[in-house]
Every structure is written in structure tokens, then in C-alpha cells.
Amino acid sequence: MDEFKFTWNIVKGNKTYTREQDKDLEKFLSLRPFLFIVIEKQTKKEFHYLIDKNRTPIFFRRVFGKCGLNVMINKILKVVNCFGYEEDGKRNVFWENNNKFYSVQDIDKFITLENMHGSTS
Amino acid sequence: MASTIEIIKCTGAGKTEASVSSIALKSTDDSTQTASESPLLILASGSNYSYESWIRFKMTVLDGACSNFQIWSPGDTLQSGNFKITVNTTAVVDGSYAAPVDTQSAKGTRADFKDRDSASKIAIAGTLSAVGQSTDFAVFQGVVFDTAIPGSIQDTCFYSYDEA
Numbered sequence: 001m002d003e004f005k006f007t008w009n010i011v012k013g014n015k016t017y018t019r020e021q022d023k024d025l026e027k028f029l030s031l032r033p034f035l036f037i038v039i040e041k042q043t044k045k046e047f048h049y050l051i052d053k054n055r056t057p058i059f060f061r062r063v064f065g066k067c068g069l070n071v072m073i074n075k076i077l078k079v080v081n082c083f084g085y086e087e088d089g090k091r092n093v094f095w096e097n098n099n100k101f102y103s104v105q106d107i108d109k110f111i112t113l114e115n116m117h118g119s120t121s
Numbered sequence: 122m123a124s125t126i127e128i129i130k131c132t133g134a135g136k137t138e139a140s141v142s143s144i145a146l147k148s149t150d151d152s153t154q155t156a157s158e159s160p161l162l163i164l165a166s167g168s169n170y171s172y173e174s175w176i177r178f179k180m181t182v183l184d185g186a187c188s189n190f191q192i193w194s195p196g197d198t199l200q201s202g203n204f205k206i207t208v209n210t211t212a213v214v215d216g217s218y219a220a221p222v223d224t225q226s227a228k229g230t231r232a233d234f235k236d237r238d239s240a241s242k243i244a245i246a247g248t249l250s251a252v253g254q255s256t257d258f259a260v261f262q263g264v265v266f267d268t269a270i271p272g273s274i275q276d277t278c279f280y281s282y283d284e285a
Contacts, residue, residue: 002280005278006261008146008204010163
């Protein structure tokens with residue numbers, strides 16, 4: 001007889017998000033100037049967005065397929081703390097992950113780090 | 122030397138295979154992200170479903186033919202009333218593979234896995250007598266009830282097979 005394990009993680013929240021319904025996202029945005037989110041559209045394609053308080057995407061990186069800025073959020077997969085400031089009319093944003101800071105220009109590095117799992121799940 | 126049997130998880134429309142040692146019931150259809158990285162959300166009302174986990178046994182080293190594959194649960198250790206795992210109790214053959222879904226699974230006749238303990242094991246058809254051969258599928262799915270309690274949980278799936 002052998003065995004393997006099932007694992008699962010249950011969290012509170014709503015599965016479906018819209019701009020009107022998503023109270024959690026509203027709360028996050030009230031506390032932080034910018035958010036970096038990984039979302040999933042109804043097409044099940046994954047997108048990485050940086051949005052400001054007005055939920056305006058100021059940077060996005062699509063992972064698969066075509067994408068536009070006018071999206072309806074179907075599922076938020078990840079929310080990452082972001083910090084930002086404006087200087088001479090230029091908006092600068094960076095975010096923290098594991099005590100390291102990344103700029104928008106490092107977004108590919110960040111995504112790579114996020115994808116380094118090595119799990120056997 | 123005994124034959125080597127690996128646990129294979131298939132994902133995506135292309136039936137991408139990966140050898141796994143545990144199965145994360147999660148909100149993403151892949152074989153890399155952990156359960157914590159792809160958690161299951163508790164809905165305000167109703168049930169939420171993980172992506173199906175299409176699992177089968179595959180021979181990677183041949184010493185003797187392997188058959189009589191069976192799986193079963195420890196019994197009552199799952200979160201009764203908050204979360205459950207369902208699984209097919211009838212055959213799901215290779216030709217019926219379809220991209221995993223995160224809606225209620227309809228693959229085979231579904232049963233609560235916790236009810237299929239050592240007294241009522243589930244047979245997975247397949248006699249593996251050559252490297253690369255695989256059994257039929259066990260399609261697992263996690264179901265989160267709106268009464269669920271947040272947390273990270275794990276449980277066990279036992280399996281056995283006979284080697285000639």
C-alpha cells in the first residue's frame with residue numbers, strides 16, 4: 001500500500017469580481033496608492049496588471065493571447081502590495097516581494113520569481 | 122528490481138503530463154502552483170469547485186506487469202460539511218480526456234471520496250506491461266461549501282496494485 005497527499009487552501013472571498021461588486025479590491029485600493037494584481041478574464045486567460053486608485057491600468061503584461069485595457073475582472077488570483085509616487089509628472093511605481101523591491105521595469109523579473117515554484121502538486 | 126509506477130497528473134487541453142507526489146486541489150489548472158498559491162475561495166452562497174485533477178498511474182520501469190490498481194480514502198478525516206473531494210467510481214478512459222474544468226465535474230459516476238474507504242475501494246482499470254502504459258483516470262475535484270472555514274488542509278489517498 002502506498003499513498004499520496006491531497007492539499008488544498010481555503011480562503012474567504014468572492015469568486016466573481018466586477019468593478020461594482022468587488023468590495024475587497026475597493027478596500028485594498030483605499031489603503032494603497034497602487035496595486036499589482038494578477039487577474040483572470042472570463043476567457044480564462046491570465047493577465048498581470050498594475051492599477052491605480054481609479055482602477056486604471058497603468059501597466060499591464062499579458063501572459064497569453066491578446067488583451068486590451070478595458071477589462072472586466074473575473075477572478076483576482078493575486079494581490080501584491082505596491083508603493084508609488086509622482087515626480088515631475090512622471091509616475092513611478094515599485095512593489096515589495098520577500099523584502100525586495102522591484103520597479104515596473106523589473107516586472108518580468110518579478111513574474112519569473114513568482115513562477116519559480118518547483119512544486120510537485 | 123520492482124517495476125516503477127508513477128502518479129501522473131494531466132492538465133490543459135493538450136493533456137500535458139507531469140509526475141507528481143501530491144495533488145493540490147486548487148483554482149488553477151496546472152501541475153506547478155501549490156494549493157496556497159491557488160486557493161479556493163468561499164463563496165457568499167453555494168459551492169465553489171477546484172479544477173478537476175486528472176490522475177492516472179503510469180509505468181516507467183518494467184520488471185513485472187502491474188494490475189489491479191485501487192484507490193481509497195482514510196474514511197472520515199475530510200472536512201465534513203465544509204469541504205469534500207469527489208471522484209469518479211466508474212471508468213474514465215484515456216479517450217474521454219477533456220481539459221479540466223472548475224465547474225461541477227461530471228466525469229464518471231461521482232461519489233464523495235471520504236465514503237470510499239478501505240471497505241469500498243475504487244478500481245482503476247489498466248494492466249501495465251510495458252513502459253509508457255497508463256491506467257484509466259481518477260478525476261478528483263475539491264468542493265468548498267459556503268460554510269467552510271479558511272485554512273490549509275491536507276488529506277491522504279491510499280493506493281495499491283499487484284505486480285506479477
